[in-house]
Amino acid sequence: MEKIFNIHNLVKVKIDSKNPSLMRDVLCQLYEFEIFSCLTDEVFDVRIFDYQSRPKLPCPLVVSKYYYYQSGVIDIPEEMFCANLVSRPIDVYCKHFALPVNFLIGLAFMRKNHALMHAAAVSFDGVNYLFPAFGGVGKTTAIAKIIDHGGKLFGDDLIIVNSHEMFAYPIDFSVYPYHLKVLPIKSSFVAGKLKMAKRLDSIAGFLAKFDFLPVRLAKKAIGYLSPPLVNVPPRDIFGANCLARRGVPQKILYLERKALPGDEIIVGKIAASDLAIKAANIMFHEWNQAMRIMYVYSALSGFSMKKIFGDILSMYEEIFSRGDCYSLTIPDEITDQKYQDELIDLMKKIK
Numbered sequence: 001m002e003k004i005f006n007i008h009n010l011v012k013v014k015i016d017s018k019n020p021s022l023m024r025d026v027l028c029q030l031y032e033f034e035i036f037s038c039l040t041d042e043v044f045d046v047r048i049f050d051y052q053s054r055p056k057l058p059c060p061l062v063v064s065k066y067y068y069y070q071s072g073v074i075d076i077p078e079e080m081f082c083a084n085l086v087s088r089p090i091d092v093y094c095k096h097f098a099l100p101v102n103f104l105i106g107l108a109f110m111r112k113n114h115a116l117m118h119a120a121a122v123s124f125d126g127v128n129y130l131f132p133a134f135g136g137v138g139k140t141t142a143i144a145k146i147i148d149h150g151g152k153l154f155g156d157d158l159i160i161v162n163s164h165e166m167f168a169y170p171i172d173f174s175v176y177p178y179h180l181k182v183l184p185i186k187s188s189f190v191a192g193k194l195k196m197a198k199r200l201d202s203i204a205g206f207l208a209k210f211d212f213l214p215v216r217l218a219k220k221a222i223g224y225l226s227p228p229l230v231n232v233p234p235r236d237i238f239g240a241n242c243l244a245r246r247g248v249p250q251k252i253l254y255l256e257r258k259a260l261p262g263d264e265i266i267v268g269k270i271a272a273s274d275l276a277i278k279a280a281n282i283m284f285h286e287w288n289q290a291m292r293i294m295y296v297y298s299a300l301s302g303f304s305m306k307k308i309f310g311d312i313l314s315m316y317e318e319i320f321s322r323g324d325c326y327s328l329t330i331p332d333e334i335t336d337q338k339y340q341d342e343l344i345d346l347m348k349k350i351k
Helices: 020-033 101-110 139-148 177-181 188-207 213-225 234-238 272-286 288-301 305-320 336-350
Strands: 002-007 011-016 046-050 061-063 067-070 073-076 081-084 090-094 115-124 127-132 152-155 158-161 173-175 230-232 251-258 266-269 324-331
Touching: 002 020, 011 020, 011 101, 020 046, 020 101, 046 101, 061 288, 067 288, 073 288, 090 101, 101 115, 101 305, 115 139, 115 272, 115 305, 127 139, 127 272, 139 152, 139 336, 152 158, 158 305, 173 234, 230 234, 251 272, 251 336, 272 288, 272 305, 272 324, 288 305, 324 336
Parallel strands: 011 046, 046 090, 127 251, 251 324
Antiparallel strands: 002 011, 061 067, 067 073, 073 081, 081 090, 115 127, 115 152, 115 158, 173 230, 266 324
């Protein structure tokens, strides 16, 4: 099966695979950008194929009998992953993504003087807000209430930026049953699926008190029937008209959590250069899965992760310098409701 994606006319991606899990991983990232068009191979920036169709390396350099390298191509048979990351287009052959999909997309964006940023972003009340943060800090909780109050979503987890502008990158939300009280899910099918998962989790919690064969079998069956999360496109959560497309970030709010007394959000200013370093390190932290392979690849091919980091850092600092940068410290014990209400009040004050 072949699918084609056009990301803001900046990066074009093709996947040609018979592997449903590989296709699913790509669609979770690029669902909003799928197009139905015939494009020639010359226009693609990233091409993804099944591992079986990888190029043969007649005389590869062998590293620890694990990595095989020749002319820009690295092949890792044990992981069924093969790629040429210095070619144009970037070519990837795999059974599963040993390098994250968004890392591969990010490399293509760097060639176009754009970058991915680990952040949420919304347009609210005439102002564009950007929220760089580590995962788990509360980006999803923050933007849920904002969009429910009429905001538009650029993205919940990743945003495309250049030196002066940001573009939407609305990947699927990873939704757990506990998100039911936070996210205003519009799709009755998705809401029903999550409610069922919540009920099954409750049953599994009750059965955990017992340990004999029928109960163990029942727990296994519940685990099979109740996946830990559901990948949901933003439109199924917030409705058909929830998305923004592009804009200049005017307010940059760096989110962090701390174990603080009380439940008040602490607000301070932060320099664009300091925030750029934090955001670049967060992005590389998100790509930690890629680093083991990439450092080997860099040693073999001359590809420079140091240059990638420097280019991202420079781009982040320039775009942050165009807006007002704030640091928001969120008490670890604050309730979701209070967090959402305080954040919206704060956004109105600094507008």
